[in-house]
Amino acid sequence: MPQTKLDELSDQQKVKFYQKGTFTVGNRLVDPDKRDVQASQDRSNAITSGHRACQGCGEALGARFALDAAMRAADSKVIAVNATGCLEVFSTPYPETSWQLPWMHSLFGNAPAVATGVQAAMRAKGREDVRAIAQGGDGGTTDIGFGCLSGMFERNDDVLYICYDNEAYMNTGVQRSSATPPTARTATTPAVGDAPGNVFGTGKNVPLIALAHNIPYVATASVSNLHDLEAKVQKAMSLRGARYLHIFVPCPLGWGSAAEDTIKVARLASECGLFPLWEGELGVVTGSDPIRKKVPVEDYLKTQKRFAHLFKPERDEERLAALQRMADHNIERFDLLREDKEPAI
Amino acid sequence: MLKQIEGSRAVAEAVALCRPEVICAYPITPQTHIVEACGEFVKTGQLQNCEYVNVESEFAALSVAIGASAAGARTYTATASQGLLFMAEAVYNASGLGLPIVMTLGNRAIGAPINIWNDHSDAMSMRDAGWIMLFAETNQEALDLHIQAFRLAEQLSCPIMVCMDGFILTHAYERLEIPDQAAVDAFLPPFVPRQALDPADPYSIGAMVGPEAFTEVRYLAHDKQLQALEVIPEIHQSFKEQFGRESGGLFHTYQVEGAATVVVTMGSLAGTLKDAVDELAQEGPQVGVISLSCYRPFPRTELRHALEHARRVIVVEKAVAPGAGGVVSMDLRMALQGVDCYVKTVIAGLGGRPVTSPSLQSMLRRALKGELADLHFLDLNRGMVDRELARQRRGIATGPVAENLLKDAATHGAD
Ligand SMILES: Cc1ncc(C[n+]2csc(CCOP(=O)(O)OP(=O)(O)O)c2C)c(N)n1
Ligand code: SF4
Ligand SMILES: [Mg+2]
Numbered sequence: 001m002p003q004t005k006l007d008e009l010s011d012q013q014k015v016k017f018y019q020k021g022t023f024t025v026g027n028r029l030v031d032p033d034k035r036d037v038q039a040s041q042d043r044s045n046a047i048t049s050g051h052r053a054c055q056g057c058g059e060a061l062g063a064r065f066a067l068d069a070a071m072r073a074a075d076s077k078v079i080a081v082n083a084t085g086c087l088e089v090f091s092t093p094y095p096e097t098s099w100q101l102p103w104m105h106s107l108f109g110n111a112p113a114v115a116t117g118v119q120a121a122m123r124a125k126g127r128e129d130v131r132a133i134a135q136g137g138d139g140g141t142t143d144i145g146f147g148c149l150s151g152m153f154e155r156n157d158d159v160l161y162i163c164y165d166n167e168a169y170m171n172t173g174v175q176r177s178s179a180t181p182p183t184a185r186t187a188t189t190p191a192v193g194d195a196p197g198n199v200f201g202t203g204k205n206v207p208l209i210a211l212a213h214n215i216p217y218v219a220t221a222s223v224s225n226l227h228d229l230e231a232k233v234q235k236a237m238s239l240r241g242a243r244y245l246h247i248f249v250p251c252p253l254g255w256g257s258a259a260e261d262t263i264k265v266a267r268l269a270s271e272c273g274l275f276p277l278w279e280g281e282l283g284v285v286t287g288s289d290p291i292r293k294k295v296p297v298e299d300y301l302k303t304q305k306r307f308a309h310l311f312k313p314e315r316d317e318e319r320l321a322a323l324q325r326m327a328d329h330n331i332e333r334f335d336l337l338r339e340d341k342e343p344a345i
Numbered sequence: 346m347l348k349q350i351e352g353s354r355a356v357a358e359a360v361a362l363c364r365p366e367v368i369c370a371y372p373i374t375p376q377t378h379i380v381e382a383c384g385e386f387v388k389t390g391q392l393q394n395c396e397y398v399n400v401e402s403e404f405a406a407l408s409v410a411i412g413a414s415a416a417g418a419r420t421y422t423a424t425a426s427q428g429l430l431f432m433a434e435a436v437y438n439a440s441g442l443g444l445p446i447v448m449t450l451g452n453r454a455i456g457a458p459i460n461i462w463n464d465h466s467d468a469m470s471m472r473d474a475g476w477i478m479l480f481a482e483t484n485q486e487a488l489d490l491h492i493q494a495f496r497l498a499e500q501l502s503c504p505i506m507v508c509m510d511g512f513i514l515t516h517a518y519e520r521l522e523i524p525d526q527a528a529v530d531a532f533l534p535p536f537v538p539r540q541a542l543d544p545a546d547p548y549s550i551g552a553m554v555g556p557e558a559f560t561e562v563r564y565l566a567h568d569k570q571l572q573a574l575e576v577i578p579e580i581h582q583s584f585k586e587q588f589g590r591e592s593g594g595l596f597h598t599y600q601v602e603g604a605a606t607v608v609v610t611m612g613s614l615a616g617t618l619k620d621a622v623d624e625l626a627q628e629g630p631q632v633g634v635i636s637l638s639c640y641r642p643f644p645r646t647e648l649r650h651a652l653e654h655a656r657r658v659i660v661v662e663k664a665v666a667p668g669a670g671g672v673v674s675m676d677l678r679m680a681l682q683g684v685d686c687y688v689k690t691v692i693a694g695l696g697g698r699p700v701t702s703p704s705l706q707s708m709l710r711r712a713l714k715g716e717l718a719d720l721h722f723l724d725l726n727r728g729m730v731d732r733e734l735a736r737q738r739r740g741i742a743t744g745p746v747a748e749n750l751l752k753d754a755a756t757h758g759a760d
Contacts, residue, residue, distance in 0.1 A: 077544045081412060092552035102542040104415055105551035106438050110408035113400065117367060117412020117420075118542060120396035124366035124418055130544055132412075148408065151401030 044071040051098040052090040056259030058249030069230040073237035081115040083136030084108035109144035112152035115159040135162040138179035139169040153213035166251035174254040178204040191309040210244040219279035222248040224266035256305025268300035273327030288334040352484040357382030359491040361392040362529040365421040367413035369406040373428040375511035376451040403428040407435035414444040417541035426453035440475030445498035453511040454696040458747040462697020463511040465663040478641040480611040489592035502539040510613040570642035595644040604633035606657040621705035645680040693723035
């Protein structure tokens with residue numbers, strides 16, 4: 001195969017090899033073909049170092065893992081389309097770019113449609129080996145880009161859409177989105193008045209809405225379980241048609257959590273039941289990641305200043321109980337406390 | 346081949362002859378017949394190697410086009426009116442990214458009040474979006490302009506809107522010359538993109554640009570339009586050589602030489618105007634007609650040259666800028682700075698009101714006598730307007746204007 005610009009770039013990157021945290025040391029113990037993409041020297045570094053994300057940014061981490069896994073699955077033949085948002089802004093400050101793959105930013109609300117266009121072009125050219133990925137934040141996905149997303153699903157266009165859910169409009173300074181949890185403080189749901197923070201709405205569970213489109217694959221994932229995240233990307237890339245991956249990515253700046261706690265915060269979100277990890281195919285939930293050690297929601301909430309008003313000046317028992325009910329409902333719905341608690345590597 | 350054919354279908358045939366690789370469609374009157382025919386051509390195999398994407402909105406239509414074009418595919422879409430506004434953000438995006446998408450605009454009024462009939466307010470709403478904007482005078486020209494548009498768009502890496510009057514052109518059946526595939530292939534080379542999303546050579550497209558280079562990016566967009574002023578006449582010439590007929594160019598002139606009074610217009614109105622000035626010439630001086638086929642870039646120097654000897658320029662336009670006047674007139678006044686003539690604006694044909702030769706003739710008679718106001722609304726029903734103004738003077742909560750006028754028309758007749 002001829003040496004491409006991409007090969008050259010990844011050659012240059014090979015020297016950079018970081019030791020990873022405790023949970024991935026175990027890599028050496030698993031079968032070589034099940035090892036993390038990130039643990040390999042020839043990972044593609046789709047989003048390379050030098051970008052401007054905040055310290056501890058879950059979105060930067062999630063994007064790197066997801067895209068490197070996708071690149072491996074598609075033999076590096078991936079085109080990424082990005083919605084406006086933190087990921088877009090911190091990765092491409094003029095005149096620099098972090099992207100080592102063909103990448104395009106068009107608008108805030110149209111990434112799914114632009115990716116459909118990319119995919120249609122590839123099909124017309126007989127280049128179906130080149131895969132299209134669209135990605136955006138929760139605002140770009142669950143709010144302004146929702147129409148385009150649903151259209152892309154319904155047509156079953158051959159696009160993998162990845163939502164990086166940090167539960168608010170971070171790029172514009174932490175405003176509420178339809179993915180912001182009830183009670184959370186944002187710049188547009190301030191922690192003042194009788195019911196400080198975000199309202200209790202009905203919720204908008206976009207992974208379940210995606211599932212209701214009967215598309216080939218839907219999954220939720222989290223930066224707390226990067227191995228699972230990679231496996232889900234790989235699974236998604238092994239299928240054709242519309243696929244949706246919703247990744248939980250804490251935002252230390254917007255959530256008021258410690259930069260070094262990103263993984264911990266994400267893990268607590270899943271272990272308390274507020275962010276269940278599950279996957280589904282063709283309209284049916286096919287699996288979920290059982291909770292290993294159940295914790296009450298407040299263990300999770302207490303890690304973040306956006307929920308501080310639930311505990312101070314006095315405990316807001318009523319709303320804490322309501323949040324616990326949300327978590328318990330998820331646990332029941334996805335059967336997260338069942339007996340087979342072995343993580344499915 | 347000569348064919349008795351509807352304007353929309355003829356445009357679809359022309360588009361198919363240009364071998365687009367991706368077509369995005371969302372229906373809106375009066376554009377529907379164009380995208381329906383395109384879909385049919387893809388399904389029957391008349392148009393091969395083409396993906397036809399039925400999208401969920403115009404915003405998605407142009408967004409899909411943006412993705413396809415950025416990935417190096419020749420891309421086409423069509424819309425009108427509300428659809429163009431619904432895709433507004435993507436309209437600016439496509440030109441900002443320099444993507445050579447060709448889009449037909451079946452010109453239609455913008456609501457409220459909702460109105461499906463022809464005028465140019467949709468096109469005018471996007472006049473500064475950085476697209477090249479061409480206007481067809483006839484269906485033959487509409488067909489021909491699409492073939493030219495792909496070549497022009499791809500040569501300059503700039504999107505193009507081909508405007509054709511809704512219903513008046515889109516739904517009119519006429520005998521048209523449909524070129525053969527070999528001739529179109531000879532005229533239109535395969536698309537070689539300036540930039541393309543390609544895993545073998547990865548670019549980042551659409552990155553943020555701050556104050557340090559934004560002015561330069563915009564200047565280059567302006568410069569591209571100026572280049573178009575040179576390329577359009579070249580393509581016009583080469584089209585004439587290939588197909589043996591005149592279509593496109595910057596503008597068409599009719600009896601302008603030596604005329605002290607010249608009417609400037611765009612689109613299908615030119616035909617009626619030529620008839621009107623011809624009839625008028627039997628009783629008075631010959632009035633000239635210029636119809637712009639290229640509105641953006643605005644051919645300032647060329648128009649100035651063509652209108653050098655005119656003393657009265659009357660712009661008949663199918664859109665109004667409320668509180669300001671006529672949009673094309675404003676552009677033209679800029680072009681004619683220093684030329685010893687006045688420019689009057691006539692707003693005509695809004696929301697599909699027929700623009701008739703007798704109306705135009707009586708307007709021109711007044712113009713020739715120097716009696717035309719600077720801003721004149723052709724065939725305005727003054728009584729209807731005055732009665733509504735009187736109602737509004739009597740009280741604040743007078744109800745919806747559109748409904749009042751409809752009631753008024755029912756009682757007083759349309760006068
Ligand atoms: C049409 C439009 N509306 C609003 C904006 C402003 N805007 C840019 S990014 C952004 C927030 C992005 O939030 P999200 O999608 O959740 O991504 P995050 O930054 O949180 O990763 C907003 C509101 C815009 N660029 N375009
Ligand atoms: S604001 Fe949040 S999402 Fe944005 S870069 Fe910082 S940590 Fe990441
Ligand atoms: Mg967000």
